[in-house]
Amino acid sequence: GENVEQHPSTLSVQEGDSAVIKCTYSDSASNYFPWYKQELGKRPQLIIDIRSNVGEKKDQRIAVTLNKTAKHFSLHITETQPEDSAVYFCAARASNTGKLIFGQGTTLQVKP
Amino acid sequence: GAVVSQHPSRVICKSGTSVKIECRSLDFQATTMFWYRQFPKKSLMLMATSNEGSKATYEQGVEKDKFLINHASLTLSTLTVTSAHPEDSSFYICSARDIVRSGALNEQFFGPGTRLTVL
Numbered sequence: 001g002e003n004v005e006q007h008p009s010t011l012s013v014q015e016g017d018s019a020v021i022k023c024t025y026s027d028s029a030s031n032y033f034p035w036y037k038q039e040l041g042k043r044p045q046l047i048i049d050i051r052s053n054v055g056e057k058k059d060q061r062i063a064v065t066l067n068k069t070a071k072h073f074s075l076h077i078t079e080t081q082p083e084d085s086a087v088y089f090c091a092a093r094a095s096n097t098g099k100l101i102f103g104q105g106t107t108l109q110v111k112p
Numbered sequence: 113g114a115v116v117s118q119h120p121s122r123v124i125c126k127s128g129t130s131v132k133i134e135c136r137s138l139d140f141q142a143t144t145m146f147w148y149r150q151f152p153k154k155s156l157m158l159m160a161t162s163n164e165g166s167k168a169t170y171e172q173g174v175e176k177d178k179f180l181i182n183h184a185s186l187t188l189s190t191l192t193v194t195s196a197h198p199e200d201s202s203f204y205i206c207s208a209r210d211i212v213r214s215g216a217l218n219e220q221f222f223g224p225g226t227r228l229t230v231l
Binding site: 105 | 148161227
């Protein structure tokens with residue numbers, strides 16, 4: 001079945017450094033790849049997404065890259081700030097089922 | 113973006129009782145809604161896909177008689193946890209897509225979640 005693997009599970013960086021979170025997916029029918037930030041007890045908040053016909057997308061300090069051949073996609077956060085500290089989830093959605101499958105999550109800690 | 117609401121936001125019940133959670137799309141029609149469960153410090157696990165006017169599709173390992181889903185209208189899906197037990201305590205989140213307005217490859221909107229605690 002569909003599966004999304006996310007690494008690392010925890011990530012600690014100094015303020016101002018970059019953070020990279022990587023995901024792989026198993027379903028070749030996946031064509032939409034969002035990234036979410038989740039605060040404790042809150043709903044996931046979409047921070048950036050990418051479609052399968054695009055290799056890279058950037059929005060200010062956040063960027064996502066997609067390698068369809070390898071079924072890899074990554075989140076890059078530059079110039080990290082303490083308020084970036086949260087749990088981040090990648091997800092993949094298959095065009096045929098519409099189901100959004102989540103990775104295991106990464107707890108990012110940005111130390112001031 | 114589109115708004116999805118959930119009710120209640122928090123519920124505490126005794127073991128053996130049933131709990132109903134409502135998920136509403138407030139400003140769009142959702143032919144399909146999704147129900148997720150999230151345990152503390154864990155990921156969102158898809159439980160079922162709720163289809164308006166037809167039976168829900170459950171993920172492997174999710175008991176359909178335990179988690180009853182009804183999608184009676186284009187703006188409302190309900191999840192009923194029947195005969196709840198302490199192990200059912202979790203954060204339940206619904207989501208929906210506004211396919212009509214934005215096309216097929218569009219954002220999925222999440223409800224605020226329902227915290228269920230079974231004593």
